[in-house]
Structures are given as structure tokens and as C-alpha cells.
Amino acid sequence: xxxxxxxxxxxxxxxxxxxxxxxxxxxxxxxxxxxxxxxxxxxxxxxxxxxxxxxxxxxxxxxxxxxxxxxxxxxxxxxxxxxxxxxxxxxxxxxxxxxxxxxxxxxxxxxxxxxxxxxxxxxxxxxxxxxxxxxxxxxxxxxxxxxxxxxxxxxxxxxxxxxxxxxxxxxxxxxxxxxxxxxxxxxxxxxxxxxxxxxxxxxxx
Numbered sequence: 732x733x734x735x736x737x738x739x740x741x742x743x744x745x746x747x748x749x750x751x752x753x754x755x756x757x758x759x760x761x762x763x764x765x766x767x768x769x770x771x772x773x774x775x776x777x778x779x780x781x782x783x784x785x786x787x788x789x790x791x792x793x794x795x796x797x798x799x800x801x802x803x804x805x806x807x808x809x810x811x812x813x814x815x816x817x818x819x820x821x822x823x824x825x826x827x828x829x830x831x832x833x834x835x836x837x838x839x840x841x842x843x844x845x846x847x848x849x850x851x852x853x854x855x856x857x858x859x860x861x862x863x864x865x866x867x868x869x870x871x872x873x874x875x876x877x878x879x880x881x882x883x884x885x886x887x888x889x890x891x892x893x894x895x896x897x898x899x900x901x902x903x904x905x906x907x908x909x910x911x912x913x914x915x916x917x918x919x920x921x922x923x924x925x926x927x928x929x930x931x932x933x934x935x936x
Contacts, residue, residue, distance in 0.1 A: 736790045738783050739763055740771065744769075747772050750796050753803040759792070760807040793824040836861045837876060839885035840869045846882070858899055859890040913923030 733922040736742045739761035746757045747768070754772065762843040770776030790809050799805045839859050842848055844866075852866050868874035886893050 736761060736783075736785055736788070740776075741783035742785050742790070743768055743771050744780050745784050746796075751799060752807075756799050756802050756803065756805065756807055760809070764919075770897055787847035799886065819862050835883065835888040835890065837865065837869050837874055837880045839888065839890050840866050842882035842884055844870055844882075847900055847903065849907045852898060853897050854903065858895060859885050868898045915925075 742755050743761045745764060746760075754765050754768040757763070758768045761768070767776055786793060786796075791807060792810055795807050799807050821902070836859055838917055839857060840861060843855050852863055853860065855866060856863060867876070869877075869880060874880060884896075885891050886896055
């Protein structure tokens with residue numbers, strides 16, 4: 732059975748104490764077994780639980796209770812709950828990194844600078860939860876712990892997954908390839924030097 736209320740046993744206690752509904756009706760509405768409801772009525776189950784009013788909670792109307800009391804075969808219909816749209820949380824600009832892992836980020840930055848310099852700083856910031864300032868410090872060796880920093884794969888130290896790393900590296904590689912192609916195309920359009928266009932004999936004495 733599926734409960735229609737937040738606190739089924741507490742609601743069953745209230746219905747037992749304040750209505751003449753049959754155990755089966757209460758069980759159906761609260762998502763409980765009829766024997767469990769009978770146990771609640773006999774104080775063998777949920778002893779000491781304070782009843783919760785489903786009318787005040789907006790789960791059931793007095794009219795429905797009246798219909799159920801008049802007909803033991805009537806199935807109580809819960810009130811339609813109003814949907815509450817909670818505001819969506821804004822995504823963080825950078826990934827949150829556990830405190831225990833934050834000291835490892837300079838090592839991961841050094842790894843990127845050594846092995847994948849084509850990856851933009853903005854991608855590193857989001858991937859491992861660091862800052863542009865920290866990346867510049869590692870790059871310029873002005874970081875307070877520069878002597879201890881060594882390149883370490885960010886996946887190895889748990890700052891990101893292999894899939895995430897592969898995605899960032901592949902994207903950066905593709906962007907570099909496109910940029911190189913644009914440069915090559917631009918160079919092909921430039922005028923050739925005099926040595927390339929003037930016949931060699933022109934320079935002979």
C-alpha cells in the first residue's frame with residue numbers, strides 16, 4: 732500500500748480516536764495493514780504516538796470523513812496537494828573540493844601546466860575547484876609552497892573522474908587543432924618574401 736500522508740501511524744491514531752471509520756478505511760488511507768491499524772487501536776502498535784490531524788494538515792476533508800463514516804466500503808479520497816516549486820540553486824562556478832583534498836590542488840595544477848598546457852585556466856578552475864590566482868601562482872612559482880609542488884594526475888588524488896578529465900583534455904585538444912588550422916590558413920594567404928618570389932639570378936654579381 733502507498734501512504735497518502737506524511738505520518739501514517741500518527742494519522743491513523745487521530746482517525747481512530749476522532750472518527751468512526753472502519754479499520755480497513757483507515758488502513759487504506761494511511762497505507763497501513765488493517766491488522767496494524769487494529770493493533771494501534773488496541774495500543775499494541777505505535778503506543779505513545781501522538782495523533783496528527785489530517786484535516787489540519789490538508790490531507791483529508793471533513794466531507795470525506797463523513798462519507799466514510801456513512802459507508803464502511805467507501806474509500807477515502809485524499810485532498811490534492813498543492814505543488815510547491817522550490818527555487819533552483821545556482822550552479823557553482825567552480826567545483827567544491829573537500830578540505831582534505833584542497834592541499835593537493837597545486838599538484839594537479841602543475842600536472843596540467845606540464846602535460847596539457849593547451850587546457851584553458853577556466854577549465855582547470857571548474858574541473859578541480861581552484862582559482863585563477865592559484866593557477867598563476869603555480870605557473871609563476873610564486874605559490875607559498877612552490878618547493879613542495881609536484882605534478883600529480885588530478886584523477887589519482889580524487890579531484891575529478893577520468894571521464895571528466897578526458898572530456899576537458901579532448902575539448903582543449905580539438906580547440907587547439909582548430910586554432911592551428913586557422914593560423915596555417917592565414918599564413919598561406921600572406922605575401923611571400925622577396926627571396927621566394929625573385930629569381931635567384933637577380934642576386935648574382
